[in-house]
Amino acid sequence: MSSPGRVRIVIVGCGFGGLFAAKALRDTAADVLVIDRNNYHLFQPLLYQVASAALAPADIAQPVRAILRTQRNARVILAEVTGIDLAARSLTASGQRVDYDYLVLAPGAVDNYFGHADWRAFAPGMKDIEEATLIRSRLLRSFERAEIEEDAAARAAELTFVIVGGGPTGVELAGAIKELAVDVIPRDFRRADTRRARVILIEAGDRLLPSMHADSSLRALAQLDELGVEVLLGSRVTRVLAAGVEAGGAFIPSRNVIWAAGVRPAPVIAALGAATGPGGRVAVSADCSLPGHPEVFVIGDAAYLVDARGQTVPGVSQGAMQMGRYVARLLAARISGRAAGAPAAFRYRDLGSMATVGRSRAVVEIGGLRFGGLMAWLAWLALHVTTLIGFRNRAAVFASWIYSYVFFRRGSRLIVRPRPGGDGQPHDHTD
Ligand SMILES: Cc1cc2nc3c(=O)[nH]c(=O)nc-3n(C[C@H](O)[C@H](O)[C@H](O)COP(=O)(O)OP(=O)(O)OC[C@H]3O[C@@H](n4cnc5c(N)ncnc54)[C@H](O)[C@@H]3O)c2cc1C
The missing domain is CATH 3.50.50.100 (FAD/NAD(P)-binding domain)
Structure with a gap:
């Protein structure tokens, strides 16, 4: 899966955090494996326009493969990560074992029904x-x-x-x-x-x-x-x-x-068995790493971090993107052995x-x-x-x-009928 001797960085999730981390690792001497259960990167802020028939799904999503096509050190696989073995530095993605040297977890959040x-x-x-x-x-x-x-x-x-x-x-x-x-x-x-x-x-x-x-x-x-x-x-x-x-x-x-x-972190986060902060997000160290595991990072909506200025990083796209870029810079410095080039603790810039x-x-x-x-x-x-x-x-x-x-028209007013027992068609619970 990786060239011998090359550092293996595995990124789980190719939303805002994962994608920005992967792209910022373009020039590092590492093999970057991006795993997502969807084959697309989604611009979630415009999802409501798909739901209200203003935009079509393909207007706000792009195949991850296409985005990273020219990044030679990046490989993409479509798989769902279900388990993480921190001691063995490996994870399970759609039944297959994947080993890593560094792991960046950016699986985002799911809806929170608060026990209902x-x-x-x-x-x-x-x-x-x-x-x-x-x-x-x-x-x-x-x-x-x-x-x-x-x-x-x-x-x-x-x-x-x-x-x-x-x-x-x-x-x-x-x-x-x-x-x-x-x-x-x-x-x-x-x-x-x-x-x-x-x-x-x-x-x-x-x-x-x-x-x-x-x-x-x-x-x-x-x-x-x-x-x-x-x-x-x-x-x-x-x-x-x-x-x-x-x-x-x-x-x-x-x-x-x-x-x-409301939201809570994606279920795969539970596989870490880590301490959580408000909203069930993983409490990470000042450099976005998992406490006790400097080789594992949690970023974006799944992470809870109060930054060096005392600001809680919000669960928004900017937070995820900035954390993604930050972790990539940190890894680039570590891989190249330039400790002096490593960034200081993460700071959120509120735009x-x-x-x-x-x-x-x-x-x-x-x-x-x-x-x-x-x-x-x-x-x-x-x-x-x-x-x-x-x-x-x-x-x-x-x-x-x-x-x-x-x-005053909307171009995407299609009713997609659920197909009973179908192949991944949206399941409409009203039927
Ligand atoms: C409807 C909506 C509107 C929003 N509007 C705004 C807005 O206007 N402005 C703003 O700044 N933010 C907005 N946000 C929040 C913003 O989208 C998130 O903060 C941001 O997407 C978080 O990035 P992330 O990388 O942590 O996770 P995400 O972007 O959610 O990406 C997570 C990725 O991980 C993948 N994944 C999850 N679990 C697994 C697994 N087990 N195996 C493999 N892959 C997995 C998912 O498929 C997904 O691609 C909105 C969110 C939603 C849902």
Whole structure:
């Protein structure tokens, strides 16, 4: 698998952390093996646009193989890592043993149902392409059922969309669904009045976007209100059923509940048996290594680190990318024997945060600057187009957005039917 005498670096996960680590190792004298259970690198910040039929899956994902095609020291395998033997310095990937000298774990996060795994069947989360297309199919199918439903109460339940979790994903999705129902599809239906669709965003805390400044929370709330999204703050979900959701003591009939309420590290992290910090993330040392194992690094959403400035590295793409690049620099210095070239402890550089609230609306925080509205939306647009991986994706996304903006249309409104016993087709739990 590796050339004799060459250092073997294995990277598990090719999301933001893994990809940026792999790319930054391009010029090292090491063999880099990248393992991912998906064959694509996914730009998760735009997943909600796939779920709300604005973009197609291929617009926001790129085959890992294609991205690393010209990097001669990198090899890619499609496999799921299920076990890690720290003592033997090996792992199990789809049943095969893989040995490493250095291991970089960047498996990201999965949805956290806080002990209610059964809710998942009725309230899917949105972590990968499969889940986003499942949500898209469920949304679109609800409109279809509303078109033929005779009973008014049942039709209202079809046209009630509940999103649990008022972080950036929940806020963005709520705005996008409301716009789909009100601006994009009304003229396509004859009997269902999709403009009457209710979009309800439920947040247990007392404000939206808790990771941002309170000004941004208020701005996002006002913008959602303008759009007609109903926001329930301080309301905890206590039950999720096929017929709806119970929150704050009231039952909301809905055939479409979406989970955006929290994350926990990918299950493979449990194989480390390591000490964890808040949210179950692995508590890593100042250089992102696993305590007691200087040859193992955990980065991105799976890692918990309070950096040298006392700042907790947030579970966002910048955190993962910066950790990926940092670990690559550290490894490059170690491999070349230049201890002096090794970077000091990891420091997170906060480049700001933003969330969009539908067409022409967003909130942005950069440095001490906080703003909303059209300028914020344009900044959001520019950042997302420029940070997408691959020219084709950038061009496709830009073209789709212009098309949607000018014509109030969405180009990816396909219902993908689940194939019983099929080969990896999204499984739609509503059927
Ligand atoms: C819907 C959504 C919206 C978001 N919006 C924003 C945003 O606007 N701005 C922002 O900064 N951040 C956003 N984030 C967060 C950001 O995407 C994450 O912080 C970032 O992706 C973390 O990078 P990572 O490398 O740790 O993990 P990921 O990017 O999640 O990559 C993990 C990779 O590991 C692979 N993997 C997992 N387990 C295994 C295994 N056992 N074997 C093999 N491969 C495995 C996965 O297939 C995946 O490719 C969003 C996330 C989501 C889900």
